[in-house]
Amino acid sequence: MRIVAVDPDSCVACRNCEYTCAFQQTGDFDRARAHIRVAYYPAERACVPFTCMHCAEAWCMEVCPAGAIARNEETGAVEIDAARCAGCKMCLLACPFGNIGFDEADGVSGKCDLCGGDPRCVGSCISGALEYVEVEDAFAFRREALDTRLRHVLRLDKGRP
């Protein structure tokens, strides 16, 4: 299974992902309409991307009275069928991450659907903070970073530069 791995420590809040997603939804760059959001806190220099985690136990899906939310077996994405959505907003209440939005014009909920298995936000992530990877490969770079540090320490220990 592939996931959108999100690494705040690599994000620069350039907003390419938000613009790309908003463009997919609306043809415009209104970030409020994107299904991925990046919070930026200048004082802490913190950049925090948020998008749907496609939870294994998806509370939004369980709570939906219209049966409008279902898992796409091919991509693993939890998707909303706008045609069935009643606009009750229960899914917004259920999502613990606040990753579901509401389109007031159409009166339906909206969320990430992994663009059918090729998430455009990842393709526009110029820092590499977003990766669409097999779940077991996600964050492998953290193990590799530790390896690199250990190798460096060992080299110094043996008197090599």
Next chain:
Amino acid sequence: MSSEREIQQTLCRMCDDRCGIDVHLEDGRMVDITGNRAHVWNKGRLCVKARAAVDMVYHPDRLLTPLKRTADGWQEIPLAQALDEIAERLVEIRERDGARSVSVWKGEAIGFGQQEDIARRFIHAFGSPNYLSNDSMCYAARYFGYKLVDGGWPIADLENARVIVMWGANPPHAHPNMTQYITAARRKGAKLVVVDPRLSAIARRADVHAQPHPGTDGALAWGLMRELIRTGAYDKEFVERHTVGFPELSAYAATFTPEMVEQETGVPVATVIEVAALMGDAAPRVAMYVGNGLEHHENGVNNIRAVVSLDALLGAVDREGGNRFVEPAPLRTLTLYDDVPLTHLGPLGADRFPVLYDLRQECHTMTAMGAILEGDPYPLRAMVLTGANPLLTNPNTERVRRAFEALDLLVVRELFMTETAALAHYVLPAASFLERSELHTHAKHQAITLTCRVCGFPEVQDEYQFWHDLAHRLDMGAYFPWDDETALNRWLLEPSGLTLEELEAHPEGVTYSPLTTAPLERGPFATASGKVEFASRYLKDLGYDELPTYKSPEYRGTPDDEYPFVLVTGARKLLYMHSRFRNIARFRTAEPGPEVEMHPDDARALGVGEGDLVTVTSRVGSVTIPVHVMSPAEIRPGELQITHGWSEANVNLLTHDDRFDPISGFPLMKSVEVRVEKV
């Protein structure tokens, strides 16, 4: 009826990153652009400018017919007639005022390499040395900084570094995909130091953000050199074997104590010591990258030379994880500087800024304005300008406007009716990067890519065809013997041993020579002494200081009550490339207009809030512009930033075209004294 969808792979040239793209076409019309996952540079990732190329190419305001200015306004004329008339006028002006009264101006939008060299070839074949370009204020000052010290501009080996230092550079906005290389290094444990007066996008990820006052970077570099020398943390073997001028450097550095550096730059003593220690520990795997931020100052080149000297002290020159020299692409060159030397005709600016012409064969655009308006040093009467908009991008816009209005002949090739095109006698529709085929070198990866012509419009010539057709009307067709750009590409590529067919088969880039892993074994450095030059005999002979001596920016001297703020101009934004793309509607949704970035304390003192209008005034001019109140961490009190390229509030109405870096001739654009008044 199902439409036919195909993908053509080429490069994006919305900026100079030149990322690999997949252009999706339906029935021959572009419908989407996505990243080419195999491309050596961007590995499939793209900023949102790339997809907007579709909108740019099919924009309703696109110029598709040649226009001639008449007493009754613009008149559409056939292309052949336009070229005939332009050729006739050029010959008249050459006969009357000499060939050097004619110039070309190549803009950033056209790109570099091959397209630059065709324009250079044309004007030399015509008999004039006056090739003008955006490089009067971008790139060349950094090139000089590296060339004068290292003998060439090596490439920062970011992904293998243990410490990365960004000096006045903000890759997420200016070279978006460079960011992923920084991430790759950080994920392996590299520390990131960002030197920038503003908390830029890349500074958000910095381990250390050193925030010098604008134009004081050189003092910080000298302070770091002093620390490395004082603590013995510099690379003594490298200095001994590969450099000249260390005793002079060492003596000059001695005065740059951390306390003095703090006083001058505002970077705290502790930060100076911390950065020096980080560098010393990681050496030689310290990769430093200098951005345009250091160029637009009265002391730009020497500040850059000081940074480059720091590289050498760390032994980080031509080393993995430091700065690596690359092999140039084995391509033919189109310029005629050897075949048709025209130095005796006095290239514009070559007497005032000899380095600019000697090392880059660039004429000086600010000097060109004086040539047009005052005939100083001689009259300039005609200009053929392609893909540039100096009315927004050159300093002192009012003078630029007067100059362009005074030309006897101004020909502008453009996609849109820009502020500059509006002053032309002839406006010719230009081809976008998706409407031409050209060779590109990705020096970092020692790879070549061939771009392909994805679409086209009748009457819209690619750059080569334009120069070719004009040359053949001017009896200089012998210099443009290739029938079209494909024939030209084939000729350029020949010495490489590669074929166009191979490049067509590999749009992800073809390596022209393997990256070397043998540092410092390629022989002497390409300087006069064959070594890294802390002290430059070349500059000394031209009357400059041989060391990269530090000169405090003028605004740091006596406080000026009339102009109490210092204004940085030209910080890049994600969605715009200099003056381009303001007509992409969705970009306006995201970044709607110009603004002056201001510290909240200054906003409070002025009694203004977010979006309120203020008038910013320099000794040159003034603009009225909305305020953007920054977070206190993002900019210092007393310092402001306005991005260029907005006709609604054009910051170059404020910038100086008579205060220059003495070596590069670059104008002062990033430390302009101004005052601010609430409207």
